[in-house]
Amino acid sequence: MQKKIAIIGAGICGISTAYLLSMQGYDITVIAAKFSPDITSNRAAAFWFPYHVRNDQRGNNWCRTSYDFYLQHCSKATGISIIQLIKAVKPHSGDEDSWLSFMPEGTCRTLPVSEIPKGYALAYEASVPLIETQIFLPWLYEQLTAAGAVFIREEVNNLDVLTNTYDLVINSSGLGARSLCNDETTIPVRGQVVLLEPGFPSHIFLDNQTPAYIVPRKDATIVGGTYEENIYTEKTEQENLDDILARATSVFAGLENRKIIGSWAGLRPYRPAVRLEREPGKNIIHNYGHGGSGYTLAFGCAAEVSTLANEVLQ
Numbered sequence: 028m029q030k031k032i033a034i035i036g037a038g039i040c041g042i043s044t045a046y047l048l049s050m051q052g053y054d055i056t057v058i059a060a061k062f063s064p065d066i067t068s069n070r071a072a073a074f075w076f077p078y079h080v081r082n083d084q085r086g087n088n089w090c091r092t093s094y095d096f097y098l099q100h101c102s103k104a105t106g107i108s109i110i111q112l113i114k115a116v117k118p119h120s121g122d123e124d125s126w127l128s129f130m131p132e133g134t135c136r137t138l139p140v141s142e143i144p145k146g147y148a149l150a151y152e153a154s155v156p157l158i159e160t161q162i163f164l165p166w167l168y169e170q171l172t173a174a175g176a177v178f179i180r181e182e183v184n185n186l187d188v189l190t191n192t193y194d195l196v197i198n199s200s201g202l203g204a205r206s207l208c209n210d211e212t213t214i215p216v217r218g219q220v221v222l223l224e225p226g227f228p229s230h231i232f233l234d235n236q237t238p239a240y241i242v243p244r245k246d247a248t249i250v251g252g253t254y255e256e257n258i259y260t261e262k263t264e265q266e267n268l269d270d271i272l273a274r275a276t277s278v279f280a281g282l283e284n285r286k287i288i289g290s291w292a293g294l295r296p297y298r299p300a301v302r303l304e305r306e307p308g309k310n311i312i313h314n315y316g317h318g319g320s321g322y323t324l325a326f327g328c329a330a331e332v333s334t335l336a337n338e339v340l341q
Contacts, residue, residue: 033195034048187311218254
């Protein structure tokens with residue numbers, strides 16, 4: 028008889044875990060209060076980059092594993108592609124370069140002085156996965172449905188109760204872990220972005236100091252962003268949107284005449300360190316607190332959860 032696994036949460040970290048475990052033949056049930064497209068994972072700019080994980084050495088393997096997954100699944104059907112990213116560094120910014128150690132070999136180079144964007148002291152060119160969330164998430168759901176996974180729309184208030192029904196419970200509840208696990212170290216970090224008409228630029232631009240990032244997708248060019256801790260509302264504020272555009276146009280010429288087609292906001296489930304562990308004495312595995320690195324870490328963390336699950340169930 029197939030072992031039954033309940034996965035709590037339908038964001039990228041929960042769904043990636045469900046996908047890997049379903050491919051191993053487990054009986055998967057995903058339980059969540061919200062599903063795509065009504066989740067933060069749909070609103071993410073979703074390009075691979077080691078963001079807020081550089082002081083956690085576990086993140087190196089997680090990042091690399093996720094990178095490899097995306098590389099192997101590039102296609103129009105999945106919405107995954109490899110794209111050029113330019114990371115620009117301002118003079119005297121103190122911006123550290125520890126992120127370079129997370130880059131797979133041969134995927135990054137320092138730009139010569141002649142190619143550094145105007146106003147910057149240093150710049151890098153990297154090849155990174157871009158995940159079109161509006162394509163990739165439906166693809167993942169389709170794969171899960173084909174594998175027999177069940178989706179239940181329900182808010183979970185007690186993990187222990189579920190262990191009576193399922194052989195294993197995996198908690199990928201994101202921000203919900205704050206109340207579900209009484210984990211006050213998990214906080215919301217609101218991110219707001221402006222959506223411009225698609226078609227420009229042809230690469231990702233990232234400036235951590237301004238801050239500004241520009242991500243070209245098929246449905247829109249995403250211009251961000253904000254980092255607002257302990258804000259619980261997923262509403263955009265015009266003052267912030269105006270500031271986002273002003274910052275972006277000040278560092279990247281050509282955006283100023285692009286048509287605005289929308290905006291959105293999402294709450295990143297931030298924690299000082301990702302919680303990925305089996306709860307002692309229980310058939311519960313936690314996997315949450317990925318903050319703004321959900322897509323960067325998802326499949327690496329899912330692979331580690333998968334290993335833990337096999338140890339518990341076999």
